[in-house]
Amino acid sequence: MGTNVFAVQLFFVCFRESLEASIIISVLLSFVKQCMGQPGQDPEIYKRLRRQIWLGSGVGALICLIIGGAFIGVFYGLGHDIWAQSEDLWEGIFYLIASIIITVMGLTLLRINKAKEKWRVKIAKSLLKNQEDGVPKHRLATWSRKYAMFILPFITVLREGLEAVVFIGGVSLGLPATAFPIPIITGFAAGLLIGYFVYRGGNVMSIQIFLIASTCVLYLISAGMFSKSVWSLEMYRFSKKTGGDVAESGTGPGSYDISSTVWHINCCSGELDHGWDVFNALLGWENTATYGSVLSYNFYWIFIIVSVWLMRYQERHGSIPGTRSMWKALAKVPGFRTRAAEALNGPTESDRDIIARVQASNFHGENKTATGVSTTAH
Amino acid sequence: MKTTLRQTLQSAVPFLLLANLCTAKTVTYDFNVTWVTANPDGLADRKVVGINGQWPLPIIEVEKGDQLVVNMHNGLDKASSIHFHGMYQNTTTEMDGPAYVTQCPVPPGMDITYNFTVNQNGTYWYHCHTEACYPDGYRQALLVHDKDAYFNENVEEEFTITLSDWYHRMTESIEPEFLSLYNPTGAEPIPQSFLFNDTLGTSISVQPGKKYLLRLINVGAFVAQYFYIEDHEFTIVEVDGIYTEPKVTDLIYISAAQRYTILLETKNSTDKNYPIVTVADSTLLDLIPSDLQLNHTDWLEYNKDAAHDEAVMKVEESSELVPADDAALVPYDRQALLPEPDLEITLSVVMDNLINGFGYAFFDNISYTHPKVPTLFTVMSAAEDQVSNAEIYGEFTHPIVLEHNQVVQIVLNNADTGSHPFHLHGHAFQVIDRYPPQGEHFYELADVAEPVEFDPNNHTAFPEYPIRRDTLVIPPQGYLVIRFVADNPGVWLFHCHIDWHLMQGLALTLIEAPDQIRERVKIPQNHYDVCSAAGVAVQGNAAGNTQDYLNLQGQPRQPAWLPAGFTPRGIVALTFTILAALLGLASIVIYGLSDLTYGKEDSSLAGDSQGPLEEPGSTPRETVEAKRN
Structure with missing residues (x-):
């Protein structure tokens, strides 16, 4: 297995993005089923909403495919030659972007259950507004309320998809086109499959373990990318100074800047030797480690560790030490007053209450919602 | 130290024939070496090394058997010296010129006198032999006329032609970029132009139907050149000072430091002028800038008024030109192949990086690093019983001690993908094998994975009368085999004559018959004065240790090797x-x-239909109402 036919990063990117999208869709589906699909409720409405969800997802995916195709086409058609000239520079930049995206988005994967809950609340809130606000103030508001079940999956799929596109473009710089199809297809398939299991409710524990494992891999890739981005930028600087001699030097002496090297082995190049290129893709392996690449790799993990423990602390204790006093200070600044108050006092209504309210109001005020939707539909 | 019989010759003065031809005379040159400005290619003014305020430099001309005295005053702001390239310096190894080998570098403001007998004939040259010096223009022809040369009757007039690469920047400013972390492949600096007699586009005025002798010398620091004259054949009669059997050809290849003397009989018509074409060997250049002109036209001028047409190139690449094989030439004296060697030295030419990231050049694993005490001075100052011990000359001068009158064979295997002109001081060596031979296959190993090494049991037959020369080109990833008799006691450098490669350390030191050196050589006081002015020790081993010559603590070393793996x-x-x-x-x-905690919470909340609908049902409605109120 070489990176020529299977780019591991691409697989994980596609997997992650499609999983996220499918989970949101599945939450929507089960929510709609729960609220509208009960016996005694109007099957027409339920069907219509379900159709909206699938339509939204489909249109989102389609637009995303078009944009993605164009993006990658431009990327390879126009840009590739220019970028190939200073490949190290562009690789450095794209790896940095990719690494930041994974870092920010990656941990949410571990909060699927929490995310499901959040989404449920979000949907519930939008439905409640629908009922409570009475006469809509203008058309756009009416429209967006009416097609909430279309817009939500549409936006979600579009967002995840574009993320994947940017990511594929960034990561795949320098990869041959043959490395694309298999990881992308399998990645999407795996993501959708897991999404389906989540929807079906399956074994929560084994899904979670799977998610943890894949998140671990994702972060290994990301740490490697971060380090590689530093490495590439350094290499760019070095090869620029050497006037391009480095590229032809293979793995031996002269292919690296000895003055900033922590270790170098004259083999096992992550770019030239087969087998090692998988390590390069997964862990960012290079046969030359510079101070920059080693330190950035370590600092990346330290950052991840600190972030994870802060998030955990916040979940357990409601806030991170020191943030309360920060918000208090901000509360005195005019522009931040509302936001600070919100952060300090927390939501007025508990999530659990909102969900319960929706379930209740739907159950009891069934006709109201139903007629509301059907009349505007005419 | 000035000779009483003294005759100062100016550069423009042709060699003088004294009335008394049989008596060897003393020819004295006073060289005041200073910076002057020159612009030989018309592209850029630059500082060059001038002699007596002049550049191009004066040609040294002597008769065979003359005593040559050169008094040099170093008016530069850096060290210098003079090496008389090709001179055997028999019994005068101290006059050879390379700094830290046979003398100390001459510091600014100091004088040095070179004084030796020229018992040889032919075409030579002189140049500075300190680091990064001669590419700044400090090089010129040295001609030894021979009234007994076998071809004299075919010569009515003679010309000297020097070929050279030319840089617009000072060597000392190029060197730090060349020996640099940022030049890991050791790519040689690309010259800005190529000179013909230290200028461009000249005409050599000839008469029809006349016999000329042309002495061709590549005084360049790096690039070899091809030479031909359109529609003319010529006859090689001498290479590197060795007369050859006449060899008719129409194209020759002259590496840095090589010389060829050719006989040319002009045509009978004066209708047109013929381009003399010189083509730089572009295989040596890592890249060819668009503004670098590789081929040049000068003219064999039959008729001043006729057109001077530019040469029309017949080839795309210089490597398509197939020159005569110099190894196939036969020496006029028919000196036979030397007997089987008493000493065989097998070496590999290697280019590699050391711990500082710079590119270096090696014979085997040693990159020449000059000693603290010039090697000749170690020979002179060491104890009698230690001079034959190579150790005292230091590990990094790559010393090899030769015994007097040994037949020495050097097998040089080129592990590098470039060709190199190797030069041996103090000798002309027999060229007994070279692979691939000069000709159309010369560069064919440049791209193969494994270099071809000399196999003593399987090689082409050695020639009966091998040609001798002092500079020989080794082909890319091929080999050469040379032989000579160690009959010239002295300290001799064997090195690549590409000056950049010499900076990278592609040199070794032969200490030939050290006992005989001590018997025959007396280093003049002036040379000791030069050392003291330069602050260079004149006693001790390579490390400057005068007590224990076997203790080399502190000897100059090449940088460490790159670690091969994990440190x-x-x-x-x-x-x-x-x-x-x-x-x-x-x-x-x-x-x-x-996150599993949410999972549990979640399942209790999101249970499809079994959710407790009634109970929470009432609470939210209250909240809603409360809110509406």
């Missing part, structure tokens, strides 16, 4: 890296597992 530093770094990654993964796992 302790690398292992520590890798350990921490792995540790950081594992801790990070552990944190993610713990964080991920804690």
Whole structure:
């Protein structure tokens, strides 16, 4: 297995993005089923909403495919030659972007259950507004309320998809086109499959373990990318100074800047030797480690560790030490007053209450919602 | 130290024939060496090394058997010296000129006198032999006329033609970029132009139907050149000072430091002028800038008024030109192949990087690093019983001690993909084998994976009368085999004559018959004065140790080798890296597992139909109402 036919990063990117999208869709589906699909409720409405969800997802995916195709086409058609000239520079930049995206988005994967809950609340809130606000103030508001079940999956799929596109473009710089199809297809398939299991409710524990494992891999890739981005930028600087001699030097002496090297082995190049290129893709392996690449790799993990423990602390204790006093200070600044108050006092209504309210109001005020939707539909 | 019989010759003065031809005379040159400005290619003014305020430099001309005295005053702001390239310096090894080998570098403001007998004939040259010196223009022809030369009757007039690469920048400013972390492949600096007699586009005025002798010398620092004259054949009669059997050809290849003397009979018509074409060997250049002109036209001028047409190139690449094989020439004296060697030295030419990231050049694993005490001075100052011990000359001068009158064979295997002109001081060696031979296959090993090494049991037959010369080109990834008799006691450098490669250390030191050196050589006081002015020790081993010559503590060394794999530093770094990654993964796992609490909460909330609908049903409605109120 070489990176020529299977780019591991691409697989994980596609997997992650499609999983996220499918989970949101599945939450929507089960929510709609729960609220509208009960016996005694109007099957027409339920069907219509379900159709909206699938339509939204489909249109989102389609637009995303078009944009993605164009993006990658431009990327390879126009840009590739220019970028190939200073490949190290562009690789450095794209790896940095990719690494930041994974870092920010990656941990949410571990909060699927929490995310499901959040989404449920979000949907519930939008439905409640629908009922409570009475006469809509203008058309756009009416429209967006009416097609909430279309817009939500549409936006979600579009967002995840574009993320994947940017990511594929960034990561795949320098990869041959043959490395694309298999990881992308399998990645999407795996993501959708897991999404389906989540929807079906399956074994929560084994899904979670799977998610943890894949998140671990994702972060290994990301740490490697971060380090590689530093490495590439350094290499760019070095090869620029050497006037391009480095590229032809293979793995031996002269292919690296000895003055900033922590270790170098004259083999096992992550770019030239087969087998090692998988390590390069997964862990960012290079046969030359510079101070920059080693330190950035370590600092990346330290950052991840600190972030994870802060998030955990916040979940357990409601806030991170020191943030309360920060918000208090901000509360005195005019522009931040509302936001600070919100952060300090927390939501007025508990999530659990909102969900319960929706379930209740739907159950009891069934006709109201139903007629509301059907009349505007005419 | 000035000779009483003294005759100062100016550069423009042709060689003088004294009335008394049989008596060897003393020819004296006073060289005041200073910086002057010159613009030989019309492209850029630059500072060059001038002699007596002049550049191009004066040609040294002597008769065979003359005593040559050169008094040099170093008016530069850096050290210099003069090496008389091709002179055997028999019994006068101290006059050879390379700094830290046979003398100390002459510091600014100091004078040095070179004084030796020229018992040889032919075409030579002189040049500075300190680091990064002669590419700044400090090089010129040295001609030894021979009234007994076998071809004299075919010569009515003679010309000297020097070919050279030319840089617009000072060598000392190029060197730090060349020997640099940022030049890991050791790519040689690309010259800005190529000169013909230190200028461009000249005409050599000839008469029809006349016999000329042309002495061709490549005084360049780097690039070899091809030479031909359109529609003319010529006859090689001498290479590197050795007369050859006449060899008719129409194209020759002249590497840096090589010389060819050719006989040319002009045509009978004066209708047109013929381009003399010189083509730089572009295989040596890592890149060819668009503004670098590789081929040049000068003219064999039959008729001043006729057109001077530019040469029309017949080839795309210089390597398509197929010159005569110099190894196939036969010496006029028919000196036979030397007997089987008493000493065989087998060496590889290697280019590699050392710990500072610079590119270096090696014979085997040694990159020449000059000693603290010039090697000749170590020979003179060491104890009698230690001079034959190579150790005292230091590991990094790559010393090899030769016994008097040994037949020495040097087998040089080129592990590098470039060709190199190798020069031996103090000798003309027999060229007994070379592969691939000069000709159309010369460069064919440049791209093969494994270099071809000389196999003593399987090689082409050695020639009966091998040609001798002092500079020979080794083909890319091929080999050469040379032989000579160690009959010239002295300290002789064997090195690549590409000056950049010499800077990279492609040199070794032959200490030939050290006992005989001590008997025959007396270093003049002036040379000791030069050393004291330069602050260079004149006693001691390569490390300057005068007490124990076998103790080389402190000898100048080449930088360390690159570590081949993990150093302790690398292992520590890798350990921490792995540790950081594992801790990070552990944190993610713990964080991920804690999400299961939501899972439980979630299932209680989101149960499809079994959710407790009635109970919570009432509470929210109250809240809603409360809110509406």
